[in-house]
Amino acid sequence: MTSDDDDLLRLENQLCFAMVTAARNVVAIYRPILEPLGLTHPQYLVMLALWERAPRSLNDLAxxxxxEPASASPLVKRLEKEGLVRRTRSTEDERRLDIDLTDAGLALRARALDVPRQVMAAVGMDLESVATLRDGLAPFAGRAPAAR
Structure with a gap:
């Protein structure tokens, strides 16, 4: 066994460790930024998706x-309790649950516009650096790099 082999198994050299640690730290960075909006990080992701396109089915959102829809459902229910979204059964298919934004949910978007800038400031990165990092993670996230 060579020292190169030993280096391969060092914790600090593991991609998985770097990504898990980074993910935990990213959520910690977002927490105080999202708190004034009354959102957790997972709820913020739901709202981002709905600000892009609403109404939409729970399955599509998930x-x-x-x-999984079973994981997205409690997030949506909590946002509904907060008055930000509404859930309704589809008139076309009663098995489908449609999620739409309320007026309060739409209004929250304007308050959230500064979130990305605050995050970039917190980590000392500009938009280009963040985009490069995000696109570099795309193969691990199972998605194609975002179009710029």
Whole structure:
């Protein structure tokens, strides 16, 4: 066994460790930024998806968030309790649950516009650096790099 082999197994050299640690730290960075909006990080992701396109089915929303519908459902229910979204049965298919934004949910978007800038400032990165990092993670996230 060579020292190169030993280096391969060092914790600090593991991609998985770097990504898990980074993910935990990213959520910690977002927490105080999202707190004034009354959102947790997972709820923020739901709102981002709905600000892009609403109404949409729970299944569609869950797919975009890389979640199972059973995991997305409690997030949506909590946002509904907060008055930010409404859940309704589809008139076309009663098995489908449609999620739409309320007026309060739409209004929250304006308050959230500064979140990305605050995050970039917190980590000392500009938009280009963040985009490069995000696109570099795309193969691990199972997604194609974002179009710029």
């Amino acid at each position: 797919t975009d968030l890389a979640l």
